[in-house]
Amino acid sequence: MRIDVVTVFPDYLRPLELSLPGRAREKGLIEVEVHDLRTWTHDVHRTVDDAPYGGGAGMVMKPEPWGEALDAVAPDGATLVVPTPAGEPFHQRLAAELATREQLVFACGRYEGIDARVAADAARRLEVREVSLGDYVLNGGEVAALAVIEAVVRLLPGVLGNAASLAEESHGEDGLLEYPVFTRPVAWRDLAVPDVLLSGDHARIASWRAEESRRRTVARRPDLLTADVGGWRIEPAAPA
Numbered sequence: 517m518r519i520d521v522v523t524v525f526p527d528y529l530r531p532l533e534l535s536l537p538g539r540a541r542e543k544g545l546i547e548v549e550v551h552d553l554r555t556w557t558h559d560v561h562r563t564v565d566d567a568p569y570g571g572g573a574g575m576v577m578k579p580e581p582w583g584e585a586l587d588a589v590a591p592d593g594a595t596l597v598v599p600t601p602a603g604e605p606f607h608q609r610l611a612a613e614l615a616t617r618e619q620l621v622f623a624c625g626r627y628e629g630i631d632a633r634v635a636a637d638a639a640r641r642l643e644v645r646e647v648s649l650g651d652y653v654l655n656g657g658e659v660a661a662l663a664v665i666e667a668v669v670r671l672l673p674g675v676l677g678n679a680a681s682l683a684e685e686s687h688g689e690d691g692l693l694e695y696p697v698f699t700r701p702v703a704w705r706d707l708a709v710p711d712v713l714l715s716g717d718h719a720r721i722a723s724w725r726a727e728e729s730r731r732r733t734v735a736r737r738p739d740l741l742t743a744d745v746g747g748w749r750i751e752p753a754a755p756a
């Protein structure tokens with residue numbers, strides 16, 4: 517998979533050189549390139565924004581630099597991911613879908629967003645997915661892009677050293693929250709590890725974990741008990 521990110525803050529994407537995406541790059545499983553949107557400006561001030569038509573607070577990102585950037589960076593048929601508060605909810609099912617794509621291009625906006633014609637023009641030759649990370653407001657798309665990239669890259673074959681952990685996520689109690697996890701020491705600040713986990717009785721342990729998943733889900737995410745999509749225990753479809 518190739519991933520390109522276009523942003524006015526390239527340094528915001530430096531974490532992609534670390535840990536999971538960093539190792540995946542070293543293994544040659546993904547190529548990642550970050551591009552400065554101002555590369556495609558031609559005025560002395562390298563202008564990327566202007567006042568919104570119709571009035572209102574803030575500034576809007578101009579279409580021309582974005583159009584030239586996407587022409588240069590995104591080949592026909594690539595998938596353009598545009599983080600926005602107004603996007604479709606990002607969740608594991610969408611991560612699994614994006615993990616099947618050959619090339620993802622992320623358009624990271626700032627200000628009050630990107631001129632809407634950019635996505636409309638891109639949709640003429642790209643798959644365009646406008647995605648929201650959740651019902652809260654960020655200042656730009658870079659943090660969202662980092663989250664989406666991590667959620668997608670970890671699903672790629674060979675990226676997670678322990679594929680079993682991915683498999684376990686996908687075979688837990690479907691669509692429920694993870695059970696609590698513990699490790700040594702067995703006693704810590706007068707807090708103990710549940711005895712069942714020390715019993716070696718794998719059937720009892722599995723039953724306890726299933727019950728803990730259900731208990732947590734009822735307490736924290738009752739919505740998941742009725743949801744028919746969005747669960748994160750989904751394995752990526754085989755690449756097209």
Ligand SMILES: COc1ccc(Cn2ccc3ccc(-c4cc(N)[nH]n4)cc32)cc1
Nearest residue numbers: 599600601625626649650652654655656657
């Ligand atoms: C209310 O309208 C607004 C429009 C844009 C902004 C700032 N901004 C600019 C680009 C950009 C990209 C993504 C996001 C974002 C995504 C999620 N889930 N929250 N926030 C925010 C973004 C603030 C508010």
